[in-house]
Amino acid sequence: MTKTVAILNGPNLNLLGTREPEIYGSETLSDIQQLCAQKADALGLSVVFKQSNIEGELVTWIQEAKDNAVGIIINAAAYTHTSVAILDALNTCDCRIIEVHLSNIHQRESFRHKSYVSRAADGMICGLGSIGYTLALDAIAARLTRGD
Ligand code: CA2
Numbered sequence: 001m002t003k004t005v006a007i008l009n010g011p012n013l014n015l016l017g018t019r020e021p022e023i024y025g026s027e028t029l030s031d032i033q034q035l036c037a038q039k040a041d042a043l044g045l046s047v048v049f050k051q052s053n054i055e056g057e058l059v060t061w062i063q064e065a066k067d068n069a070v071g072i073i074i075n076a077a078a079y080t081h082t083s084v085a086i087l088d089a090l091n092t093c094d095c096r097i098i099e100v101h102l103s104n105i106h107q108r109e110s111f112r113h114k115s116y117v118s119r120a121a122d123g124m125i126c127g128l129g130s131i132g133y134t135l136a137l138d139a140i141a142a143r144l145t146r147g148d
Contacts, residue, residue: 002044002045003044003045003069003070004048005047005048005069005070005071005073005137005140007033007047007050007073007133008073009049009051009074009075010052010074010075010076010077010079011053011079012077013051014029014053016028016029023103024102025102025129025130027129027130032133033049035130035133036133039137039138040137043137045070045137045141048065048069055079055085055086056085058086062086062092062093063092065095066089066092069095070144071095071098071140071144072095072097073098073100073133073136073140074086074098074099074117075100076117080099080105080115080117082116084116087117087120090117090121091120093120096122096140096143098123098125098139098140099121099124100132101124101127102128102129103126103127104126105126106126107127123139
């Protein structure tokens with residue numbers, strides 16, 4: 001059976017491509033979803049790609065991924081910097097967790113420098129735009145191949 005990676009996106013990422021291209025690039029979230037689907041296909045993985053503006057919905061999806069996915073790629077957007085609920089949910093998961101941000105959060109306002117998600121993530125990729133998502137898929141595939 002094909003192994004599934006859950007790619008979860010937080011608030012306002014549905015607006016990608018409509019504003020602030022200098023920070024987030026000009027691709028839409030649907031463009032990123034397509035990139036991820038192509039990459040996953042090449043790696044022999046399947047992806048579930050979701051976005052929500054609601055913190056609790058993201059928590060529910062993390063709980064679902066805990067039982068169904070071999071990895072979680074998460075861009076929790078602004079909840080990255082605030083959400084203990086998302087951290088607690090991630091901490092229940094045994095699968096690989098990669099945190100992704102389109103922008104380099106460390107070059108931005110100081111309130112973006114703290115990430116609750118990072119405390120649960122195996123690794124974090126930021127500042128590389130949409131490529132960060134495909135690199136995260138590569139990282140999960142490599143670790144599955146190595147068996148660790
Ligand atoms: O760089 C990232 O991927 C972020 O997770 C994006 C979040 C931000 O709060 C994080 O600090 C870093 C914001 C997503 C909002 O995206 C928009 C896209 C277009 C127009 C308005 C917002």
